[in-house]
Amino acid sequence: MLDLKKDYHVHSNYNDHSPQELSIENVTRYAEKISLNTIAFAEHVRKTSDWIPRYLEEIDKMASTGTKLTLISGFEAKILKDGTVDFPNEYEGHFLIASFHSKYNNKREWLSALKSAICLPYVKVIGHLAPEESFDLTDGELVELSQLLRTNSKTVEINAKYKRPPMKWLRIFKDNKVNFHLGSDAHKLSEVGNFEAIANLIDYVDN
Ligand SMILES: [Zn+2]
Numbered sequence: 001m002l003d004l005k006k007d008y009h010v011h012s013n014y015n016d017h018s019p020q021e022l023s024i025e026n027v028t029r030y031a032e033k034i035s036l037n038t039i040a041f042a043e044h045v046r047k048t049s050d051w052i053p054r055y056l057e058e059i060d061k062m063a064s065t066g067t068k069l070t071l072i073s074g075f076e077a078k079i080l081k082d083g084t085v086d087f088p089n090e091y092e093g094h095f096l097i098a099s100f101h102s103k104y105n106n107k108r109e110w111l112s113a114l115k116s117a118i119c120l121p122y123v124k125v126i127g128h129l130a131p132e133e134s135f136d137l138t139d140g141e142l143v144e145l146s147q148l149l150r151t152n153s154k155t156v157e158i159n160a161k162y163k164r165p166p167m168k169w170l171r172i173f174k175d176n177k178v179n180f181h182l183g184s185d186a187h188k189l190s191e192v193g194n195f196e197a198i199a200n201l202i203d204y205v206d207n
């Protein structure tokens, strides 16, 4: 069963495109108000990000204020064409979502980068996974991907912002016992813990 009280993909005002209302404190208070029990902050990170110590410290501080919420400090990093992720390695061990953030227009390159990223031990989750307009995966490729995800203990996120993965992918992942969790990918306070847009996907996975 997917746990609607846990949101594993929330942004904060540490990125350059989310509103100030998305402070660590505001997200925590809002999540308490709507009775979530777990929040994973998954801020967009690059190898060059210089705000990470402040960000981690602020989440730690918040966690020590006696909130009942489990606060996970983590990151979302871009999968690069060489199959690595744009992530500063000194933070390995933190919760890490690896996602595609640019178009490849090349299935072979895309699939190869994805498979390498799945094999990275410090990646925990594959974020908002879906095909591009110019290609789709065959059932056989999706079965193979499922096995790789399982062997490497990776979770596939069901993402409310992009409504992904698509149902066909979800079906094959589910049949092959891939692990799922929910991520709102909130870039606004009102999106935290809000999974209404993917009610059909949640329903499918749970039944
Ligand atoms: Zn993303």
Ligand SMILES: [Zn+2]
Pocket: 009, 011, 076, 185
């Ligand atoms: Zn995101």
